[in-house]
Amino acid sequence: MEPVEIISDGLRLRDWVPEDVDALNREASHPSVQRWSALPTDPAATADFALREAPAKRAAGTALHLGVFGAASGALLGAVALHNITPSRGYAEVGFWVAAGARGERVAERAARVLLGWAFTELGLGLAGWRAMVGNHASRITALRLGFTMEGTGRAQRLRPDGERPDRWAGSLLPSALTRPGLLDTPEIALAARRARVFGGPRPVLTGPGGVRLRAAEERDLPAIVATCRDPETLRWTTVPENYTLADAAGFSLGYQPAQWTAGTAAMFVIADPDDAYAGNMDLRLSRPGDPLFADVGYSAAPGARGRGYTTAALRTICAWGFETLDLERIEWLAHVGNDASRRVAEKAGFVAEGVRRAGLPHRGERRDVWAAGLVPDDLRAVAAQGNAS
Template identity: 45%
Template sequence: MEPVTLIADDITLRPAKDADFPALAAAMADRDIFRWTLVPANFGEIKWDDYLQTVRKQWRNDGVYRWFVVDTQSDELLGMVGFLVQRHETLEIVYWTTAAARGRGVTERACRVAIGWAFDAADARRVSWDAIIGNHFSRLLALKLGFTMTGKSRSALDQRGERVDLWTGELLPGELRDSPPPGYPVMRARALAFMEEQPVLSTSLPELTLRPMAERDLDGIVEACQDAEAIRWTTIPQPYFREHAEGFLDIVRRGWVEGVNAVWVLADGDDAYCGTIDLRLGENLRVAEVGYATAAWARGKGYMTAALKALTAYGFDVLGCERITWKAYVGNDASRRVAEKAGFTVEGVLRAEQSHRGEPRDCWLASRLRTDHLEEQK
């Protein structure tokens, strides 16, 4: 197939040309493009003539279609969109945006034009999408376009010598969306949050902060998990060894990258480990669930109440939650007191709702609503 040019009002999708190299080299040096694509570390050293020949050959013979997205009037480089031909009449879409063009809807419009071409002119029966797990902005755009998320592909791609996991999705003819999906503002808010490093949260107690978990916390976690009350009211493994804490740290870090579980450590004025608190996010964008555990040496200081207030505020103000729930086994009075002091309303008992070391247990259920939070701020 010969290269084609596509025009959509103020943007043009065109093949690469001789004068593009400086702008492309500058784009490839961008931190975010380098982080989420396969651009080689030595891109600035490539021979441009060889690159152009390769791109043109791919268009004609190899089923790799790449357009530079440029401003129709100025020809300024704004990004790239393209397709890789896969099996079974599938085209895999790829895209990136220059730093100067982000936030302007450029890539969305370019993708819409390109996808229309794929179905109408390239006879595609399916457009696939993938992104390195953690690239929430790419995933957000795919959802806005109408892609159905199909799961994860483990160790699916080699990125400069390191195997990485991918999110995957697909789009069939007729599924390109005209408007954002339900819950899109919350999706966008969470993409903005989880694309950044996990923040440190302040609390109402000057000596207490919530910070990301780190290797230096592992000994404290192991020690805390020997406590009889922790064993009684949680499902931590028993006996609990350092490898359990190391596995927990890995789960915590992956949870933030994937945007499904946000875990903080309670740290005192000496930055010592005092407990953990987390917000679990599911498919229901309105609702999240909180969980927490205080180390024995940090109890009775009001730490967890302050931490729970700070975390729920973050859930409402930053992550867009409408309802945050709390559960604990019936009889865990200390956990219930914390929840009630933090403004949660106990709603009742869930019979045999969870299993504790093989035995069914009833759970208390409580919640705090965004409206409760807003009313308290007045």
């Protein structure tokens, strides 16, 4: 493949030259770029990549690495690439990153659109792929804006230099689906972008009535979590493993829960009492494929915290946050028939009973009937109005 230079949409895409190395090393070493990439940070390694490795891969026709510069200013704005170019399949994968000072200008979207349009025409590609580490919401939104269809999550296949083996989101794009410049976000993409700003940051601390707080679990909570999960009432109504251990608690609370937040699939919190002691768990799960405005809740209370109103306050708080911050339109509660304590909490929070689902949930080797209830924003407002009137 011959050297490539493309000027379009206010950008200049071109091969790296020796004069770019210092700026490339500086921008590629920024923490916001390193978080999601395996780019070298050593100046010598950066020079080797830009001036030897990238041209060699272009010449071999296996990859194309281009710097992205302002067409007028000449300033380095980022980089865009085609990886795994496979002419026999008419396939390649696109990748991109943006310099810290160029964020907010949709540089990655503009550069990738220019390169993909060129590749579909000049290389005859019939399909483009996109992959990004789970949690890289900015890259995911860029891919959606380009017209990529999300295809799911792939298990990690290779180690990063830091020893991690992260799973990756994957998407694909047909030439006919590549979007035009300047299109406004669809409602679905606008919703995804708002949520990306939420899940792209740390879990917040949510404050509820009576000094109740929802926060991320901490190591100091683990003994109380174990005690709660070993409690007979918890075992009776939930699917927590029997003989729950500190390792189970650490794996779930300090591993699984943060991973769900990073992926944007659930918001899981510890319920903390007014003294910031563990009082239970509260989960809001975005769990229905194809319905991003739906979520369901699950919760448990520490034995010593039951009957004090903490769980009800926490449930109202997380539901209000879900409606306001995640734009949810319906939240669902399910519990095994007979779990009166859970039902009282849900009804006090405003959930409206909707009936019994026969064999609705599996539980320790059998399927059990479950109560079902739903909450919409008007229900929560009605509960708040009643509280203000009393």
